[in-house]
Amino acid sequence: MKGNRILLLIGVAVALFLANTSTHAQTPVKGMSPEYIGLGEFENPTQGFNMATPQTKRNLNAPVIKSAYAVDRGIYGTILKVYVEAEDPKGEMTKIATTVDQVGYGHYPTDFIILKSEYRKYFKGYIQWNTFSSRAPNMHEWVKNYVTVAVIDKAGNVSNEFMFPVTFETGVGPSPKPPAPFDQGDLPKFGSISIELFDPFDGGGGDGNFQ
DSSP states (O other): OHHHHHHHHHHHHHHHHHHHHHHHHTSOOTTOOOOEEEHHHHEEOOOSSOTTSOOSSOOTTSOEEEEEEEESEEOTTOEEEEEEEEEOTTOOEEEEEEEEEETTTEEOOOEEEEOOGGGSSEEEEEEEEEOOBTTBSSOOTTOEEEEEEEEEETTOOBOOEEEEEEEEOTTOOOOOOOOTTSSSSOOOEEEEOOOOOOOGGGTOOSOOOOO
16 A cells, blocks of 8 residues: 555656646747748748738749748847848849738738849849837837738739748847858848837737737
8 A cells, every 4th residue: 555655656746747847848948049930931822911811822923932031039129131032034023022910019011122123033132120110119028020021023913922930039149140042142132121110018009900
């Protein structure tokens, strides 16, 4: 009888230890190094920016984003580079469109970067976003944003989309070197994203429909 009680107590202790370990394993750790998120990991197959009415078939006349990368975390105010490689055999790409959906706030208006004529058929480079905003001198920790990037041609055809999450955290180190095919040569900068964020915990506006 005594031996059975000992075995029972040992079993309970092991179960509690495993449960505690599992809980801690799911707890985010501040200061983790940023990682690159690629097109194949978070590509959104819908066309355009109205996610309520997605198209099931890709427009064959639209440009194509072949590769895209961006880091998934950084300190608030970090300069985020979104690397994009895109092509259009017709040579009609005209602009890069970027939207941001922020948990706790909602949807921000689309930002457009106009492409120069030499990038109408093919380009490989980056767009830049200074995440510090004059509307938010400070930003609460762990505010998550979903950034969506697409390319549009002169007829209004929208490419496949690259959507990736970005979380603001203290103690995050500098961004790593970008992976292939963006790790060689001097890549051009196509322009800067002009979206300015609110701190959703300071009573900002927004449509509030993205959670």
